[in-house]
Amino acid sequence: MSRQGGSYYEHAVAALADRNYDAAGDAFARAGWQVLARPRPDQGPFDADEKGWIGEGIQHLVTSAICYRIADRPDRAAHRGTEADAVAADFQTVLTQPVQQACLQExxxxxxxxxxxxxxxxxxxxxxxxxxxxAESVDDPQYWGTTPLFQAAAAPLQQVARSTANGEIAIAWEDLHGADPAAPGPFLAHRATLKRQRFPTLLKTVIDDGYLAAPRGTTEYNNATYRCPECGSNDVNWVGESVLCMRCSAPLERH
Structure with a gap:
């Protein structure tokens, strides 16, 4: 996915690395607003597009709400959740493919x-x-599952899940979907069903633990250049402009 949101997203990642979740919530909110205002350089917010780039803006708002929950700011979390829900509902009048509208409901x-x-x-x-x-309007559900809109819908769950899994991918793309892409309805409906079953418990865990991992970017195991000063790992996560520990999301040091 082409990352929009500019420096606000970079600030949000850095705040997660510092475990300053109030600041991360602020920065993710601003990144979301920025993407919603201009999802692509050549695209306005109310332009229908098959990729659904607008989803990234809503994703940032959802992540902002999660950060505020961890920061014990339920008021701001509720406001951001309400906002993201309203934007998702509004854009069902913009993204007119039935499968996109279902994703916005998700x-x-x-x-x-x-x-x-x-x-x-x-x-x-x-x-x-x-x-x-x-289902009847979907020829290739696997295509839709890899568009930016659907990736944006998956990202908060995946970020929360890997926060509980030592930084590893805990819910992959394959886990989100049904077993048979030849049956588009059940294949895609599995996304919402899995979230209903697993997301609340995973979210409660990160709130109780007071820890949300940074998003997963480009990773490398056993890097010879960097070492985590917090946990000693040399598994690297390059995300945004930050070089973070893949295990605990702390900023890495050269050694």
Whole structure:
């Protein structure tokens, strides 16, 4: 995915590395607003597009809400979740493919969960039903699953999950989807069903632990140049402009 959001996203990643989740929530919110205002250099916010670049902006708002939950700012988390849910609903009038509208419903459910709002279970159920209803209009569900909109919908769950898994990929693209891409409805509906089953528990864990890993960027195991001053690992995560420990997201030092 082409990362939009500019320096605000870089500030958010750096704040996660410092475990300053209040500041991370602020920076992710600003990154989200920036992407929503101009999702691509040649694209306005209300231009329909098959890729769904606008999803990245909503993703940042959802991540912002998660950060505020960890920072014990339930008020801001609720506001950001409400905002992300409203934006996702609004853009169902812009992204007119039924499968995109179902994905936006899925993101709206994520927003409700991240913000600590009511109605999450029903929202995931509605998204799954919309995916099943969109099946006849989907020729290649695997294509849709790799578009920026769908990647943005997966990213908060994957970030939260790897926070509980020593930095490893805990929920892969294959885990999100059903077993048979020849059946587009169940294949895509599995996304919302899996989230309904697993996301609340994973989110509670990161809130209770007070730790959210940085997003996963380019990684390398056993790097000879860097070492983590916090946990001693030399497994590297290059994300944004930061060089972080893949295990604990602390800034790495050269050695």
């Amino acid at each position: 993101i709206g459910a994520d927003a409700r969960l991240a913000g600590g709002l009511d109605g999450t279970t029903d929202a995931y159920g509605d998204a799954a039903e919309s995916y099943r209803g969109a």
